[in-house]
Amino acid sequence: MGLHTLTSITLGVPNVSETARYYEEFGLTLTPGKDGQQRVLGTTDGGQQMTLVHAPQRRLLEMTIGADDQDDLNRIERKLDRLDASYAYDGETLRVSDPNSAILVTVQVVARITETLSAQEPTNGPGRPDRANGRARSVERNGRVRPRKLGHVVIGSLDQEASQRFFTEGLGFMVSDRVPGLASFLRCSTDHHNLLIQQAPLNFLHHTAWEVDDVDEVGRGATSMLEGHPERHVWGLGRHHIGSNFFWYLKDPAGNFSEYYSDLDCIVDDQLWKPSVVEGMRGLYNWGPPPSPSFLEPEDLAALMTGNHAPAK
């Protein structure tokens, strides 16, 4: 069958408690852990999807990928042998480190995530009063925004091509679209992308992305996060061209960006999707405010490079 889910990630941050509080506000659920040194956070449909542990500098430590059955793991084993990669495999769990980025990837046989259906809200359009005589239900929402699942991670890599080869030829990620000179959008599920690797002056985590029901939840979530914290704003509201999703990026107290997104392209039949090459600004976005300089080059990169990192304010 194949890979099907970006199951979970582990982030190292210098300020675990403060960062965990941020993600609770973001709408994730904190799971009381036995270990006081780490925090585990969950989504409504994906379960426990992010573990925060202490590290001197912020970085992505581990990604866990879900596969359907043991045949998938056996196939990955053969691919990794062809790449001469060293890995550990006990028949149920396969662990391998990307030799370039040093990210640990764990592939396990797990059940697919079942997302509960989101309501299709009626919308009005010219000549189409589908919501006649009523207010939009989305303007009446007042509950906290709750991300449904972890969608993707974007990392910077010292050797983008080597990292990408590891994930495609070694683990079986598929290419959805490509931006020449930048990167390819890779998937291990029916989501348009679960991983993007950019060329960068160091290995670092650019952002994690969390799916919410619709564009109103993207806006409501970000608006709530910015109340009293305008410094959290990074870029949004906008719509990407690649993947088509609405986005709004915010910054956590460790300096990682976190994205609310909705309406991402889904690829449920690999034969029916034609990967395209996207050039120019469309590689970055379709509409929205111009990207902030700090989105393109996070402000703490120089400090991360010298290993002299203080948590971003």
Ligand SMILES: [Fe+2]
């Ligand atoms: Fe994203």
